[in-house]
Amino acid sequence: xxxxxxxxxxxxxxxxxxxxxxxxxxxxxxxxxxxxxxxxxxxxxxxxxxxxxxxxxxxxxxxxxxxxxxxxxxxxxxxxxxxxxxxxxxxxxxxxxxxxxxxxxxxxxxxxxxxxxxxxxxxxxxxxxxxxxxxxxxxxxxxxxxxxxxxxxxxxxxxxxxxxxxxxxxxxxxxxxxxxxxxxxxxxxxxxxxxxxxxxxxxxxxxxxxxxxxxxxxxxxxxxxxxxxxxxxxxxxxxxxxxxxxxxxxxxxxxxxxxxxxxxxxxxxxxxxxxxxxxxxxxxxxxxxxxxxxxxxxxxxxxxxxxxxxxxxxx
Amino acid sequence: xxxxxxxxxxxxxxxxxxxxxxxxxxxxxxxxxxxxxxxxxxxxxxxxxxxxxxxxxxxxxxxxxxxxxxxxxxxxxxxxxxxxxxxxxxxxxxxxxxxxxxxxxxxxxxxxxxxxxxxxxxxxxxxxxxxxxxxxxxxxxxxxxxxxxxxxxxxxxxxxxxxxxxxxxxxxxxxxxxxxxxxxxxxxxxxxxxxxxxxxxxxxxxxxxxxxxxxxxxxxxxxxxx
Numbered sequence: 001x002x003x004x005x006x007x008x009x010x011x012x013x014x015x016x017x018x019x020x021x022x023x024x025x026x027x028x029x030x031x032x033x034x035x036x037x038x039x040x041x042x043x044x045x046x047x048x049x050x051x052x053x054x055x056x057x058x059x060x061x062x063x064x065x066x067x068x069x070x071x072x073x074x075x076x077x078x079x080x081x082x083x084x085x086x087x088x089x090x091x092x093x094x095x096x097x098x099x100x101x102x103x104x105x106x107x108x109x110x111x112x113x114x115x116x117x118x119x120x121x122x123x124x125x126x127x128x129x130x131x132x133x134x135x136x137x138x139x140x141x142x143x144x145x146x147x148x149x150x151x152x153x154x155x156x157x158x159x160x161x162x163x164x165x166x167x168x169x170x171x172x173x174x175x176x177x178x179x180x181x182x183x184x185x186x187x188x189x190x191x192x193x194x195x196x197x198x199x200x201x202x203x204x205x206x207x208x209x210x211x212x213x214x215x216x217x218x219x220x221x222x223x224x225x226x227x228x229x230x231x232x233x234x235x236x237x238x239x240x241x242x243x244x245x246x247x248x249x250x251x252x253x254x255x256x257x258x259x260x261x262x263x264x265x266x267x268x269x270x271x272x273x274x275x276x277x278x279x280x281x282x283x284x285x286x287x288x289x290x291x292x293x294x295x296x297x298x299x300x301x302x303x304x305x306x307x308x309x310x311x312x313x314x315x
Numbered sequence: 316x317x318x319x320x321x322x323x324x325x326x327x328x329x330x331x332x333x334x335x336x337x338x339x340x341x342x343x344x345x346x347x348x349x350x351x352x353x354x355x356x357x358x359x360x361x362x363x364x365x366x367x368x369x370x371x372x373x374x375x376x377x378x379x380x381x382x383x384x385x386x387x388x389x390x391x392x393x394x395x396x397x398x399x400x401x402x403x404x405x406x407x408x409x410x411x412x413x414x415x416x417x418x419x420x421x422x423x424x425x426x427x428x429x430x431x432x433x434x435x436x437x438x439x440x441x442x443x444x445x446x447x448x449x450x451x452x453x454x455x456x457x458x459x460x461x462x463x464x465x466x467x468x469x470x471x472x473x474x475x476x477x478x479x480x481x482x483x484x485x486x487x488x489x490x491x492x493x494x495x496x497x498x499x500x501x502x503x504x505x506x507x508x509x510x511x512x513x514x515x516x517x518x519x520x521x522x523x524x525x526x527x528x529x530x531x532x533x534x535x536x537x538x539x540x541x
Contacts, residue, residue, distance in 0.1 A: 012423035019420050030408045223404045226364065227465070228393035229421040315366060 020236030027237055028244060034213055035245070041209045042249035042301075043256070045202045046293055050257050052198050053289075054264075056191050057281050061272055063184050070146045070177060072153065075167045076136040078106070084164050085137055088156070092141055095155070097148040102140040109135045136166055146177040203300060210304040214238065218312040225315040235309060242301035250294040257289070258282055316342045316473060316504050317363070321372035324358050324528075332358040334528035335372065340506065342472070345499040347507045347515045349539055350525035356508045359525075360477045363506070364398055365389045377472065394422050397466030397503075401478035403458045405450040405465075411437065412446040415465045422469060432468060440464045440494060456487030463494055473504045480511055488514065515539040 028035045074092075076085055085103075093101055104112070110133050117123040127134075143149055153168055214221075224234050261278035269275045282289065317340040324333040332355040340346050350356050361367040362374055365384050373382045381392055405414050412433055419429050437443045440460040450458055459479060466474055476495060480488040492514055499505045509515060515522055515538065522537025523530055532540060 015425065016420075016423050027408070220406050220408070223406055224417070224421070225390075226366070226393065226398065226400075226404060227418050227421060228390045229417075230387075230390045233421055 016233060017236075020233065021240055024237035024240030024244065028241055031213075031217075034216065035241075038209050038213055038245055039248050039252070041205060042245060042297060043253050045205050046249060046253040046297065047256065049198055049202060049293070050253065050289075052191075052194055054261075054278065055194075057278065058268065059187050059191060061274075061277055063180075063187070065272055066180055067146055067184075068142075070149075070180070072141045072143075072149050073169045074139040074141065074156065074165055075169075076138070077164060077166045078134060078136040080136065080164050085139075088161065088164060089139060092139065092152060092156070095143075095152060097143045097145070097151060098141060099144050100142040104138045104140070106133050106135055106137050109138055145181075147181050149177060206297070206300045207304045207307075210242070210301055211308040214305060214308040214312065221309065221312040222315045225313065231313050234313065235305070238305045238309065239302055242305055243298060246294055246298040246301055249297060250290055253293070254290055316340055316344070316377060317506070318375040319372065320375075322359075322362070322369050322374060323371040324355070324362065324367060325370045331528050333362075333369070336525075336528070336530050337372075338523060338530060338533060340504060342504055343499070343502050345496070345505045345507070345518065345520040347509060347518060347520060347522045347537070348525060349508075349510060349515055349522055349541065351510065351541060354525040355528040356510075356525055357477060360398075360475055360506075360508055363475055364396055365392055390421070394418075394469060395471055395473070397469070397471040397474040399459070399462050399466050399474065399476040399479045401481040403450070403462050403482075405458060405461060407450055410447050410449055411442060411453070411461050414450065414461055415468050418465050418468050424469075433464075436464045436468045439467070454487075455482050456484070456490065459483060459487065459491055460494070463491065463498075467498060467503075471503065473506065474498055475506045475508075477508045478510070479507070480509065480514060492518070510539075510541075512539040 074088070076088075089101060089103060092098055110127075113135060114124070114127065141149075141152060143152065156165060156168065221234055225231075258279075261282050265276050265278050268277050317338075319336055319338045322333055322336045323331070325331050334355075336355075336359075348356055348359065358367060362369055363376070363381075365381055368384075369382050373380055375381070376392070376396070379392070384392060406417065409417065415433050415436060416429050419432065434443055434446065437446055440463050442457060442460055442464065445453065445457065450461065453461065459482075463479075474495070479491050479495070483491060488511070495505050495507060496518075507514075507518075519536050521535050522532070522539070524532040524537075524540060526541070
């Protein structure tokens, strides 16, 4: 191809590209009810995926909240020296699993005990009779995961600490922790299974919606072929339409989800004692919510148009 | 212009649509292909526009052997032939003007040329004043004239008409044939497939008669003889 031919070819390709975009908007407007129905179905599908996301967020939040309320208390012997206590604290904090400790001295424990039982006359009298503080210091330990408490407790259950540590609360909470751990794992498994289930349903809905939309235009596709249109000239507007459907459905879904989160947030806050969990999640994951869902819908709609159109292009 | 050599089309073991036919249609000729239903007339048209591939034999159009045409070349072949269908095959969601323009748009013609040519072609077929109507708002005869305008707009050297009057009344039939005659007078080769006896006899042009997929007569100034 010479230089003039090359320029003419490029110009012709550009003209065809612009026409493809024009035809896409024209088809969209002239098949407005079908277009609206396609966008509506895509929105419904995206809303169901977002509902699942909300369930996952709330489940995760609930699990984190329950886990953060679990801790293990180590009660020291009353007569143990501060040096021994410091040794235990430094031993415990050396574990990578430990994310926090709170030390309460004998005096602090006594103060807290008195405050708790200030209305109990018998306990107040008994304490007054005692000249010395009968209580020992306490160390409250928190780990990343409740399952890790056992490692810490096992490490403290050695002969060196037998005379220092009076008791550990772990034995009482061990079963509860195991149960929470089991429930957490089951909920996560269920959540993954639901995600796969919804993904399959979403794929089938999109596939069928686009297939029906293209099937209704199969005669037009054949006519275009008979008049001399190339496959790309026919496919082009459908790809542009798929893009527009994806933009519209993702944007409208994001708007609906945002307002739904705003409405739900006060109710969620009442349960988790934390404001705007859902709205915060929306903004911190906006790229995933908008970008990820847009890319997924775009990929599915374009792939489906290709598959659905292949048959009708054999003219 | 069109050369058929030993052209055969077999759909399955029991259906032989065209049986070893050979013919040559020269540039500027007006040829009627006649025959009863199921004699292979439409199959021949489909082979000419590469909608079907021959089982055996060759088809040459303007020296281009299209019997083994590549899929990617089919659009270019179709842009060189104007085709008039019995069932019109108009795009229902496009206006008259857009339907005619589409034949130029697929070939990448400029908007300037489309604006220049399309109104003139619509005037030739007498539909300039209905350019903004949709096919569903036109009568059968008017729709067929739109199809003729679409088939002419890219100035093809060959126009193939497959039963163009099959769905029309006598007046519209007369008008369509007159347009085809005029196209031919300007030098375009016209291949008319029909089983309308009156039309064929009034034309007094070359007639190729098909029967059971074979050519049984090929006469200049021929008549409908079945």
